[in-house]
Amino acid sequence: MEKYKHLGLKLTPQRLAILSYLDGNKEHPSAEDIYKAMSKDFPTMSFATVYNTLETLRDKGGVLELTIDPNKKRYDPNTAAHHHLICMKCKRIIDIHKEFSLNIPDEMTEGFDLVGNHVELYGICPKCKKSS
Amino acid sequence: MEKYKHLGLKLTPQRLAILSYLDGNKEHPSAEDIYKAMSKDFPTMSFATVYNTLETLRDKGGVLELTIDPNKKRYDPNTAAHHHLICMKCKRIIDIHKEFSLNIPDEMTEGFDLVGNHVELYGICPKCKKSS
DNA sequence: TATAACATTAGAATTATTCTTGTCAAGTAA
DNA sequence: TTACTTGACAAGAATAATTCTAATGTTATA
Numbered sequence: 001m002e003k004y005k006h007l008g009l010k011l012t013p014q015r016l017a018i019l020s021y022l023d024g025n026k027e028h029p030s031a032e033d034i035y036k037a038m039s040k041d042f043p044t045m046s047f048a049t050v051y052n053t054l055e056t057l058r059d060k061g062g063v064l065e066l067t068i069d070p071n072k073k074r075y076d077p078n079t080a081a082h083h084h085l086i087c088m089k090c091k092r093i094i095d096i097h098k099e100f101s102l103n104i105p106d107e108m109t110e111g112f113d114l115v116g117n118h119v120e121l122y123g124i125c126p127k128c129k130k131s132s
Numbered sequence: 133m134e135k136y137k138h139l140g141l142k143l144t145p146q147r148l149a150i151l152s153y154l155d156g157n158k159e160h161p162s163a164e165d166i167y168k169a170m171s172k173d174f175p176t177m178s179f180a181t182v183y184n185t186l187e188t189l190r191d192k193g194g195v196l197e198l199t200i201d202p203n204k205k206r207y208d209p210n211t212a213a214h215h216h217l218i219c220m221k222c223k224r225i226i227d228i229h230k231e232f233s234l235n236i237p238d239e240m241t242e243g244f245d246l247v248g249n250h251v252e253l254y255g256i257c258p259k260c261k262k263s264s
Numbered sequence: 265t266a267t268a269a270c271a272t273t274a275g276a277a278t279t280a281t282t283c284t285t286g287t288c289a290a291g292t293a294a
Numbered sequence: 295t296t297a298c299t300t301g302a303c304a305a306g307a308a309t310a311a312t313t314c315t316a317a318t319g320t321t322a323t324a
Contacts, residue, residue, distance in 0.1 A: 010290085010301075010302075012289095012301095012302065012303085014302085014303075015302090030280090031280075031281080032279095032280080044303090044304070045303085045304085046303070046304045046305065046306090047280095047281085047304095047305095048282085048283085048303075048304070048305080048306090049302080049303060049304075051280095051281065051282075052302080052303085055282095065202065067199050067200060067201070067202045068199055069199065070197060070199045070205055071279080071280080071312090072279085072280060072281090073202060073280085073281085085240075085241060085242060085244060087244065088247065094242055096240055098237075098240055100232070100234050100235070100236075102232050102251065103232070104232075104253065105230075108217075108228055108230055109217060109253065109255070110217060110226055110257070110258070111257070111258040112217060112219065112253070112255035112256060112257050112258070113255050113256045113261060114253055114254070114255040115220065115254050115255045115256070116253075116254045116255075117251060117252060117253045117254065118251070118252045118254070119234065119249060119250070119251050119252075120249060120250045120251075120252070121234075121236065121241065121244070121246055121248075121249045122246070122247050122248045122249065122250070123241070123244035123245050123246040123247045123248075124244060124245045124247070125242070125243070125244050126242070126243040126244070129245060142270070142271075142320095142321075142322090144270095144271065144272085144320085144321095146271080146272075147271090162311090163311080163312080164310095164311085176272090176273075177272085177273085178272070178273045178274065178275090179273095179274095179311095179312085180272075180273065180274080180275090180312095180313085180314085181271080181272055181273075183311095183312065183313070184271080184272080185271095187313095203281090203310080203311080204310085204311060204312090205311085205312085
């Protein structure tokens with residue numbers, strides 16, 4: 001609970017529930033996943049609250065919004081810069097905590113002020129290899 | 133026209149129109165952009181045809197479906213492996229035709245068979261820098 | 265020509281997300 | 295405490311992107 005103070009938001013029961021569900025979660029859940037998980041302990045929590053909370057968290061830097069999945073947004077509580085390994089079959093997303101040195105020459109960046117980078121590695125995971 | 137034969141699809145007028153609109157297009161248009169562009173010459177073309185064609189093209193390897201934009205899919209006729217420079221303000225997407233050597237050690241890939249990779253560089257473009 | 269296979273259209277349906285409205289709860293100032 | 299303000303919440307409507315369905319049209323080939 002203390003650990004979320006730095007986000008600067010009012011820690012309501014709903015927000016705490018979402019935060020602690022996300023905390024340490026490696027599944028990169030979607031809004032729906034979160035909503036479903038919440039409805040056990042908070043049967044009255046609405047989708048709007050899930051979306052509002054995620055939006056607030058995203059803006060405060062408490063969560064990353066991933067666009068990797070073409071069909072929905074996924075959320076990642078790990079806000080430290082990292083990369084992703086994606087199974088093209090089962091859509092599983094695995095974090096990679098390694099820095100890739102990209103060596104980007106200035107003439108490549110078209111005058112942009114670069115803020116960050118994200119590497120996606122696509123492939124087929126071991127489970128999906130077997131079952132095909 | 134000849135140049136699309138390798139895709140192995142029936143080249144109907146609608147498909148040719150979409151293909152030639154995409155050919156050389158650097159804008160990474162969305163389905164809606166394509167639909168609007170089509171309606172000049174093909175006022176009866178439906179959204180379903182645009183989506184069907186894009187899906188077919190994607191499956192045949194004639195176009196890349198980009199998930200960079202959180203709100204919609206974008207399409208890229210350049211199917212050679214390349215990377216993207218993204219303006220976080222105006223959402224402009226610029227192609228980067230440079231290979232980054234990623235040096236991925238085996239223990240990072242969790243047993244995946246890697247197929248490809250995609251690097252996204254995020255920043256603010258010169259235009260948006262001025263206007264802020 | 266007949267038939268099968270595929271393409272197209274129009275619109276309905278679905279899915280993910282955002283918006284609107286009314287209500288409620290916590291905090292603050294008198 | 296009381297009144298006021300603010301932010302949070304729930305419920306459901308609204309929207310946007312995409313997919314599905316059913317009917318029709320077209321093309322290729324036997």
